[in-house]
Amino acid sequence: MTIYDIAKVAGVSASTVSRVLNDKPGINARTRERVKRVLDETGFSVNESARGLVEQSSRMIGILVSDIRNQHHISGAYLIEEYFRSRGQVSLIINAGGDVSAIASPLRTLASRRVNGLVLIGSVFQDEAVSSALQAIVPDIPVVMQNGVLDLPNVSAVLCDDRGGTMEATMHLHQSGRRHVAYINNNLTPSNNKKVGGYLEACQELGMEPVLVQTCSDAEDATAQLLDANPGLDGIIYSVDFLAAGGLRVIHKMGLRVPDDIAVLGTDDSPLARLLDPRLSSIDTKLEQLSHECALLLEEMMENGGVRKVKTIACSLALRETG
Amino acid sequence: MTIYDIAKVAGVSASTVSRVLNDKPGINARTRERVKRVLDETGFSVNESARGLVEQSSRMIGILVSDIRNQHHISGAYLIEEYFRSRGQVSLIINAGGDVSAIASPLRTLASRRVNGLVLIGSVFQDEAVSSALQAIVPDIPVVMQNGVLDLPNVSAVLCDDRGGTMEATMHLHQSGRRHVAYINNNLTPSNNKKVGGYLEACQELGMEPVLVQTCSDAEDATAQLLDANPGLDGIIYSVDFLAAGGLRVIHKMGLRVPDDIAVLGTDDSPLARLLDPRLSSIDTKLEQLSHECALLLEEMMENGGVRKVKTIACSLALRETG
């Protein structure tokens, strides 16, 4: 079923059908009605491939997510998908996979589809290999990075002030009387590095001795060891909420009370924070705002031909029952 | 940059470039090499719109998710995306939104894109309105439903045996000595209805008095009221894990011990189950297997022209610390 078929039935030309289809002005109201009726009755559906070919626009954007398992990233992707779909752009959501240097393959896929814009979700994309790949494969497509920056003319960024948020969290604990606050970090992502930096800076400012733990495995083991080695600890900040879940379990098992004996803070203010018992206080990294800004920025770049911008969004503290 | 440009540089015709691009046989090895080099050097990227137009295939599949907030569904979508991408099919993941009767709009979007196949994730799609919409808009596209069935010739289904899983869970509690087991349900989805059915049937078989609670709001309130009204309760099953999180909190607050005083079971065996304290025992609804089967089935339908099939996958119990 093509517009020619519709044209035949409606007794007009394909051009006219196309005009009706696209709500172009300058068409006799009666003709328009007649064509519309045929369109409806036949259940006609435009072939977007053909349309994309002539319009040189796919009406699609690409969303590259660094890791599927990360609910935070998935949620960001969906927020962006929603925004664009309400504006007639469909989303191609693709999982880049763990290996950032393998980004060329998904990027080529997206390029072939001629996506009108691209958003990269996850700070791991702030990487030299990604920069080269972007430059080589999509030098002319507007790109926005969620929580990462790259110095490329077509690549904007919306950053979350992880450093400031973590500083604020540390200071908050200090203000509420804590004097021995540790930080437990997992992945060495650019985002996490900023968090750690904020923690260290706050410690210095406050005259607290920093206790930094790097764990690639289990938060429980890390917390247990930390607590064994530092009996005087009265606060722990985790680089992500789910780590704090394990931490709470260990603390509970050791017979310490939260927050009386020890305060616990997570990061991201994920849905999990509200589900834990006690409810986890967390650094809100503003996922929704971040995603929304990404969408707005990308839209702006797609329309105005791409002026690079870098925005930063402040974090806040979501205080609940753990500190 | 089109294949004509490549052809000119390589000193061949566009047909030859196309053949090289698609790894067609019957091309002089030298010519192939030469073209490949030019392809590489120029960073050529096929226009998939043009290709899709002539091939009458978009190399895309559509994935319709009923609700973004449901991590279970999102995870399913990603598992399917992964499967198809590794086979050269890109995924259009779309959030259908809460209102099932509004499914026509996303369906039309997907139809316009000429997706080669479609998967619907979420049992809420098992609905008369969805059935009509599918029939009207995509009568000829292979469709697979994840955990829902519809009686349409082009619509296959992979179901999870929610009923059996919940029966088994109820029986497990009974076997471990529980005699007063309640069930807390949230949404009235087809899937949840099966769960409730399984619970009721098990109660009958076991001679237990069923205590069924329907809550559309908070699991904590529901649990508190339930416990107040039924002091003898020694087990609760929740229709989804996150409800159990709230339940555990209330139980804890009331001074009851889990599982000694009361056993708690969730459903879906989500990542959350392992993060709660105590670790939540849960009915494993086999998300990964379900998604994988959906992908296989859809692939089969797309290749062999669509014989409808309905598969059911058994649940199992993931026993941890709560019962």
Place this chain on the structure above:
DNA sequence: CTGAAAGCGCTTACAG
């Protein structure tokens, strides 16, 4: 207000 024609960038018989 409407239509005929060209062209978007590919693939694929058909010839040679």
Place this chain on the structure above:
DNA sequence: CTGAAAGCGCTTACAG
């Protein structure tokens, strides 16, 4: 083994 040509289903100047 290779190329010229037609055609996939649209949109958009260009004429009228």
